Amino acid sequence: MGASTAVIEPVPRAVCVSLHDVAASTWPACERLLTAVEAVAPVPITLLVVPRYHGRGAGDAAFRRALDRRLARGDELALHGYFHWDDGPPPRHWREHLQRKWYTAGEGEFSALGYNTACERLAAGQRWFARHGWPLAGFVAPAWLMNQATWKALRASGLLYTTTLRAFHWLRDGHCLNSQSLVYSTRDAWRRNASRLWNDHLSRRLRQAPLLRLSLHPADAGHPRVVAHWQRLLAGALADARKPMTKAEFRATRRAPDGGPHV
Numbered sequence: 437m438g439a440s441t442a443v444i445e446p447v448p449r450a451v452c453v454s455l456h457d458v459a460a461s462t463w464p465a466c467e468r469l470l471t472a473v474e475a476v477a478p479v480p481i482t483l484l485v486v487p488r489y490h491g492r493g494a495g496d497a498a499f500r501r502a503l504d505r506r507l508a509r510g511d512e513l514a515l516h517g518y519f520h521w522d523d524g525p526p527p528r529h530w531r532e533h534l535q536r537k538w539y540t541a542g543e544g545e546f547s548a549l550g551y552n553t554a555c556e557r558l559a560a561g562q563r564w565f566a567r568h569g570w571p572l573a574g575f576v577a578p579a580w581l582m583n584q585a586t587w588k589a590l591r592a593s594g595l596l597y598t599t600t601l602r603a604f605h606w607l608r609d610g611h612c613l614n615s616q617s618l619v620y621s622t623r624d625a626w627r628r629n630a631s632r633l634w635n636d637h638l639s640r641r642l643r644q645a646p647l648l649r650l651s652l653h654p655a656d657a658g659h660p661r662v663v664a665h666w667q668r669l670l671a672g673a674l675a676d677a678r679k680p681m682t683k684a685e686f687r688a689t690r691r692a693p694d695g696g697p698h699v
Contacts, residue, residue, distance in 0.1 A: 451678040454482040459489030460499040465654035479680035484516035487564040512682035514574040517545040518557040544581035554589035573684040617649040
């Protein structure tokens with residue numbers, strides 16, 4: 437008998453929807469966005485959860501039960517900072533001030549932390565997940581900002597992946613996949629208009645890319661035109677045969693037989 441030939445299934449192009457800034461205080465807006473996603477299709481979602489959002493408590497039992505239900509339906513919970521505010525050392529120069537105080541409105545928690553503090557916050561978040569019995573594979577820094585000390589702490593944390601604005605990173609082997617996220621800035625009308633135009637451009641440019649990422653924020657819920665826009669982009673990605681999956685599923689699915697990612 438001749439040797440059998442293994443059939444290698446093609447790796448599907450993926451679409452990952454993530455919901456940032458998930459906390460008890462933002463949950464009503466988050467629920468509206470989750471309902472809007474469901475109106476397009478019942479896709480799995482990565483919820484980026486902040487344990488002590490803006491220094492507040494970790495949430496009541498009703499909030500935790502809501503997250504339990506999201507896990508049960510196939511969603512993922514990922515760690516999204518610990519406080520989600522920038523309490524690091526003062527900016528050293530005007531560029532850093534512009535990035536930390538204007539671009540992120542003071543939300544970039546991990547943009548200027550020292551190594552020990554970054555390790556402590558990651559560990560505190562991991563313990564919080566463990567206390568609730570929630571699996572944890574990934575971390576996404578608030579505003580996607582991380583300094584070198586945070587990268588070092590993250591690689592020592594045992595977590596499996598992180599994402600930045602422009603890439604998906606496998607933490608254990610150091611590989612990354614270029615993948616710019618579609619995200620909306622909603623603070624001003626001109627930002628919302630520019631975001632829609634930019635995301636139209638990005639969605640066309642990334643049509644054949646292995647991964648399309650759509651990043652939602654609670655503030656989106658207050659702007660119907662923004663919601664309608666990303667609903668259209670999500671529907672288009674699904675119609676274009678992209679497979680919806682969580683970020684943890686994408687990390688696992690894109691593993692090659694030799695242990696490296698399909699990039």
